[in-house]
Amino acid sequence: MRIAIIGAGIAGVTTAYECAAEGHQVTVFERCGSVGAEGSFANGGLTAPGLSLAWNPAAWPGLGGAAKLTWDWQRWPAGRDKRRGELQQRLLKLALFSSARQAELRRSLQLDYERADGTLVLLRSEQDLNAAQASLDLLVQDGLSAHVLTAEQCLRVEPGLNPAMRLHAGIHLSQGENGNCRQFAHLLRSAAQRMGVEFRFHTTVRHLVPGTPARLVHEYTPPPDSLSEPSRQSEARNLTESNEDTRPAPVGSKEDAFDAIIICTGADAAELLQTLKLKPALTRLHGFSITAPLRQLEAHPELGPKAAVLDQQRQISISRIGQRIRVAGGVAPGTASERAKKSTLAALHQTLDDWFPGAMQSTSVQRWQGAQALAADGLPLLGASGREGVWLNLAQGSATTLGWPLACGTARVLAEQVTGRSPSSELPDITGLDIGRCT
Numbered sequence: 001m002r003i004a005i006i007g008a009g010i011a012g013v014t015t016a017y018e019c020a021a022e023g024h025q026v027t028v029f030e031r032c033g034s035v036g037a038e039g040s041f042a043n044g045g046l047t048a049p050g051l052s053l054a055w056n057p058a059a060w061p062g063l064g065g066a067a068k069l070t071w072d073w074q075r076w077p078a079g080r081d082k083r084r085g086e087l088q089q090r091l092l093k094l095a096l097f098s099s100a101r102q103a104e105l106r107r108s109l110q111l112d113y114e115r116a117d118g119t120l121v122l123l124r125s126e127q128d129l130n131a132a133q134a135s136l137d138l139l140v141q142d143g144l145s146a147h148v149l150t151a152e153q154c155l156r157v158e159p160g161l162n163p164a165m166r167l168h169a170g171i172h173l174s175q176g177e178n179g180n181c182r183q184f185a186h187l188l189r190s191a192a193q194r195m196g197v198e199f200r201f202h203t204t205v206r207h208l209v210p211g212t213p214a215r216l217v218h219e220y221t222p223p224p225d226s227l228s229e230p231s232r233q234s235e236a237r238n239l240t241e242s243n244e245d246t247r248p249a250p251v252g253s254k255e256d257a258f259d260a261i262i263i264c265t266g267a268d269a270a271e272l273l274q275t276l277k278l279k280p281a282l283t284r285l286h287g288f289s290i291t292a293p294l295r296q297l298e299a300h301p302e303l304g305p306k307a308a309v310l311d312q313q314r315q316i317s318i319s320r321i322g323q324r325i326r327v328a329g330g331v332a333p334g335t336a337s338e339r340a341k342k343s344t345l346a347a348l349h350q351t352l353d354d355w356f357p358g359a360m361q362s363t364s365v366q367r368w369q370g371a372q373a374l375a376a377d378g379l380p381l382l383g384a385s386g387r388e389g390v391w392l393n394l395a396q397g398s399a400t401t402l403g404w405p406l407a408c409g410t411a412r413v414l415a416e417q418v419t420g421r422s423p424s425s426e427l428p429d430i431t432g433l434d435i436g437r438c439t
């Protein structure tokens with residue numbers, strides 16, 4: 001089959017890889033100049049299945065309806081209607097499958113990216129632990145490894161934690177990892193290219209026409225700093241000369257036909273979906289991260305996190321990315337005002353200073369603002385779009401799941417679904433996670 005993937009974030013790259021691994025001829029359209037350039041660029045990098053339960057959107061300011069419907073640690077057991085519970089469980093199974101698939105790809109393709117195992121959720125109060133308890137039991141029932149630790153035990157898992165901080169307990173999620181999402185995407189892109197996947201960078205898809213075949217209209221989108229004609233041409237020439245399979249599309253609109261098109265456009269999905277007359281309620285969320293080198297002191301070899309911690313009350317993660325530390329959080333809907341940006345960045349620094357004082361070399365901090373989409377019910381949109389030949393892999397970074405932990409598994413399932421074969425029993429069931437529930 002000829003398959004088009006739109007978007008080369010973690011969802012698009014994993015989907016391209018899995019489709020190529022199934023023997024399909026794959027083309028990826030990406031408006032930026034490389035993979036992992038937007039929402040997957042400098043996210044927290046946490047992938048532990050079940051962690052999303054601790055990711056509490058009710059704490060995000062201004063989220064309104066979406067927050068009320070989401071599956072967070074506090075309200076899951078109480079507000080669990082049957083269908084919703086089933087979908088959540090399906091999602092957990094998908095996350096577990098995805099984690100195993102990611103580990104398998106890492107081993108078989110020898111993907112050497114910055115990573116560490118496990119995540120520790122830090123609970124500041126007894127109330128936080130009580131709220132988590134019932135959901136924890138369900139996690140364990142569903143085959144996830146989640147252990148409640150005392151404050152002392154937390155210090156054994158993360159010896160760099162500030163012992164002076166008030167810590168009531170922790171929850172250690174040993175499955176999954178934290179790591180460099182963008183680096184993983186780059187390595188997988190290379191593996192996909194070796195299987196013949198063609199990447200069209202600086203190419204924006206403007207319009208979709210469903211059918212057999214399905215068609216898409218795309219155009220070359222110059223990078224912001226090379227809008228003049230000569231530089232566009234020279235950039236096109238450089239890319240063509242350097243790497244045939246990453247050449248940009250010719251200038252002007254162009255139409256191509258495919259047997260299947262998979263939309264993986266992250267936070268900006270709404271525009272393309274409208275060309276298909278699909279209008280699922282999607283909220284655009286923004287968030288921030290700061291990344292800086294870890295301070296190396298011989299007298300304090302334990303400085304900084306060994307893997308990742310999540311401050312459950314503040315909804316801020318601190319993770320080790322190779323020899324760097326990344327602090328991420330401040331997720332909120334809409335666009336951040338300068339004031340909100342300043343106060344969020346201050347909160348990220350403060351949280352790091354609380355838990356790992358002095359661990360970051362704050363002279364060379366990289367700041368990042370990213371965006372992701374949240375569906376009204378907090379679940380991802382996966383599978384058939386209801387429009388012939390068009391498939392969705394969207395809103396993974398939703399309130400109930402984080403993006404990267406689902407990526408490898410979803411990609412594998414979609415690569416099979418698009419063929420129209422009856423689903424094989426070893427793949428997780430994603431029935432009900434499609435756009436049908438939103439229309």
Ligand SMILES: Cc1cc2nc3c(=O)[nH]c(=O)nc-3n(C[C@H](O)[C@H](O)[C@H](O)COP(=O)(O)OP(=O)(O)OC[C@H]3O[C@@H](n4cnc5c(N)ncnc54)[C@H](O)[C@@H]3O)c2cc1C
Pocket residue numbers: 006007008009010011012029030031032036037038039040041042043044045046047203204205206264265266267268269272285286287288289317328329330331369370371372393394395396397398402403404405
């Ligand atoms: C502050 C913050 C912290 C986070 N922490 C974590 C975490 O710890 N763990 C985790 O798993 N997730 C985390 N997330 C969420 C995670 O970043 C996202 O879920 C994930 O990266 C989304 O991947 P994606 O491929 O769907 O989207 P993206 O990475 O945004 O990729 C979409 C791509 O589509 C392209 N595109 C869009 N429209 C078009 C078009 N019309 N034509 C061509 N190309 C197009 C874009 O340029 C982009 O490259 C965090 C998010 C934020 C904001």
